Amino acid sequence: MQRMLRKIIRVGTVTEPPGKADNRIETLGALLDEAIRRRFQGSLAIRQVDAGSCNGCELEIHALNNPYYDIERFGIHFVASPRHADMLLVTGPVSRNMETALRMTYDAVPNPKLVVAAGDCAVRGGEFGCSYALSGKVANVIPVDVAVQGCPPTPADLIQGILTALGLAR
Amino acid sequence: MKFRLSEHLASLIAVADLDVERTEGPPPSLRVDRDDWAAVARIAREAGMRLVAEWAAQEKDGFSVHAAYAQNPNGYALVKTTLNAGVEGFPSLAPHYVAAARMERAIHDLFGLMPLGHPDPRPWIKHEHWPEGAHPLRKDFAADTGMPRGEGRYPFIEAEGEGVYEIPVGPVHAGIIEPGHFRFLAVGEQILNLEERLGYVHKGIEKSMEGRDAFSAARLAARISGDATVAHAWAFCLAAEQAAGLEASPRAATLRAILCERERMANHIGDIGAICNDAAWGFMHMQCQRLREEMARLHRRLFGHRLLMDCVLPGGAARDLDAEGIEALAGQTQAMAREMNELFEMYEDQTSIRERVIDSGAIQSRHARDLGLLGYAGRSAECDIDARRDAAYPPYDRHPPQVKVCKGGDVSARLWIRFQEIQESARLVQKFLAELPAGPLREPWTAPRDGRWGFAAIESWRGEIAAWVRFGAGGKIDRCYARDPSMINWLGLELAVREVPVPDFPLNNKSFNCSYSGHDL
Known part of the structure; x- marks a missing residue:
């Protein structure tokens, strides 16, 4: 236990504080914080859905929760059920085998809801193109509010996308 | 790449009195008769080799089925057999290698070639809503073919008895992870059996590679x-x-x-x-x-x-x-x-x-x-x-x-x-x-x-x-x-999660951390 405490003290806080340095995250974080406080009473619940990705996008979405980005400090948390969610964060070209599951997940999110399509595949099909096995970009299957480009999008891109979607929420 | 095993396997096949045709490399490969396909696997298995992979390809006239075996320290051996035009079956390797079972189910789904003697003929990558006759890796199937969506049902393994119940999980899981379906049969807190149902992120990568x-x-x-x-x-x-x-x-x-x-x-x-x-x-x-x-x-x-x-x-x-x-x-x-x-x-x-x-x-x-x-x-x-x-x-x-x-x-x-x-x-x-x-x-x-x-x-x-x-x-x-x-x-x-308590499944799943996308292709 002592060793753990020593390690925690030695490492210190690596989280990048909002609005302090020139880093994009920090500026974005401050905007995000404010938008969530105003529109979602301090809490935004996101349900992530992989509709066919290569899992690269998932790694970057995971990174949002690492101590550098620590997205939870802005009131954003990833939830286990679409029924608890305000927003769907969808990755991947929608595979034919996932199309029904994606529709059902979308329907399970209570209204009003937001959808962010994350990654080049989700936005326009990406490297996988047009195939018998794919339904293509996410917008082919469910309504999309915001598209986040990148293969995969960086954590900063993802925060920007979430923020843009919040700007649309009325 | 080390392919010394090729010569070793060829000599074992020859000793068993089966025909084998060697092609010099690089990389070297062996060709055997279609009827001997499973016999070669038996020989490899008895010699302690592992099955690396089994896959198929379309030829100008018919199809070919390929297998790779490996054994330390001799490296790898590649074996193939050809199916002449009109022949759409090959002896299954699943009786000798468990790992061949799903690879052959995928071959059946994507090429329409039947693994003969396979213990589990259910589709694998091809989900129940695909049309019956669609075999995307055949050359006459265009990559962007639109397929009508049908109805169907996947027969999961069932269990009967007092206190046995099913827990269906997925394809959309409770975290930031890839999709797949797990069907647990459980008694109380213990997992009796886990059956995986994958293929949800099949993106047609093999077909998309072509051209x-x-x-x-x-x-x-x-x-x-x-x-x-x-x-x-x-x-x-x-x-x-x-x-x-x-x-x-x-x-x-x-x-x-x-x-x-x-x-x-x-x-x-x-x-x-x-x-x-x-x-x-x-x-x-x-x-x-x-x-x-x-x-x-x-x-x-x-x-x-x-x-x-x-x-x-x-x-x-x-x-x-x-x-x-x-x-x-x-x-x-x-x-x-x-x-x-x-x-x-x-x-x-x-x-x-x-x-x-x-x-x-x-x-x-x-x-x-x-x-x-x-x-x-x-x-x-x-x-x-x-x-x-x-x-x-x-x-x-x-x-x-x-x-x-x-x-x-x-x-x-x-x-x-x-x-x-x-x-x-x-x-x-x-x-x-x-x-x-x-x-x-x-x-x-x-x-x-x-x-x-x-x-x-x-x-x-x-x-x-x-x-x-x-x-x-x-x-x-x-x-x-x-x-x-x-x-x-x-x-x-x-296999690992049999008799593991259901709440310890995520722990085990993460300790393997298999790729859904890499599996489904």
Whole structure:
């Protein structure tokens, strides 16, 4: 236990504080914080859905929760059920085998809801193109509010996308 | 790549009085009669070889079915048989190799070729809503064919008896993970049986490979499984280079290995944290995610991509390292190894986490061998397999890794192996950086002639990846197959969680961390 405490003290806080340095995250974080406080009473619940990705996008979405980005400090948390969610964060070209599951997940999110399509595949099909096995970009299957480009999008891109979607929420 | 096993297997086949036709390489291959297809597998099995992969291809007149076998220290053997026009069945290898079962179900789905004598004829990749006669890997099936959506039902394994109940999970899971369906049969808290239903992220990668040139195909290979992007791209490029009769320079090969070892470290570090998190030890999770992020940031600075995508190209690598880059990578690699060593000691002292992982999801060594489990899943149950040493591709032919193996086969053993591999990868990275050979970053690419092919095995962080590629006219790919280690290791998870309490499933699942995308293709 002592060793753990020593390690925690030695490492210190690596989280990048909002609005302090020139880093994009920090500026974005401050905007995000404010938008969530105003529109979602301090809490935004996101349900992530992989509709066919290569899992690269998932790694970057995971990174949002690492101590550098620590997205939870802005009131954003990833939830286990679409029924608890305000927003769907969808990755991947929608595979034919996932199309029904994606529709059902979308329907399970209570209204009003937001959808962010994350990654080049989700936005326009990406490297996988047009195939018998794919339904293509996410917008082919469910309504999309915001598209986040990148293969995969960086954590900063993802925060920007979430923020843009919040700007649309009325 | 080492193919000495080819000659050994050929002599065993000849001793058994079966016809075998040898084709000189590189790489060498054997051709046997269709009727002897399963008999050859029996011979290989009795000689202690493992099945690496089984796949099919369409020929000008009919089809061919291919298998790769491996055995240390002789490397790999490639065997094929041809099915003449009108013949649409081949003897199943599943009675001899469990791992062949799903590969053959996929062959049946995608080619419409029937594995004869297969114990489980259910579709695998092809879900119930696909049209009956759709076989996408046949050449007369256009890649962008629109398929009508039908109705159907997948017959899961059922159990009867007092207190037995089913828990369906997925395809959309409760975390930030890939989709797949798990059907648990449980009694009280104990799992009686887990049945996986995969194929949800099938993207038609094999079909999409067809008609691409090598560079475009390498981009796609880099996205077979994003977390193993370096290893998949390397496997594809090595196979393609074999077909083209060229070899990446020693400098490029060493750069590839540096990237691949860094990818191994990043994934092991991230997963160790996530496994501990599934046993409610947030401290370790946060420490590991911090380290992983630091690696990603340096990768972006030096190679332009946080996950190292598209850094491996046919003929070489995309970016070189200068002295400053070498110093930064060496310094960080050393720091990661030191911190992970410190965290390992804390992990070993943490009785509450040890209590959760010891004896959870144990696989007996003989079962692991029967399945042919790969990577840390295999090495934690005495399967001494590591393609870096066994296939001995450059630069590991000169710098083989110290392969760590242990017994136990439980979550604890899988964790232990991964802690050890971080240290070994760090040692290799340091060595490669210190001895980075001079030479060109890329060899000029010359497209292989029509019909030329190659096979490569690469040790990704998850285990051995096998790739087979054949070029057609104009330097375009005719057929490309990639076998992610998950194709085999998913079987290990099913076996491991029998009699594990349902709440410990996530812990076990994470300790295997199989790729859905790499499996489903």
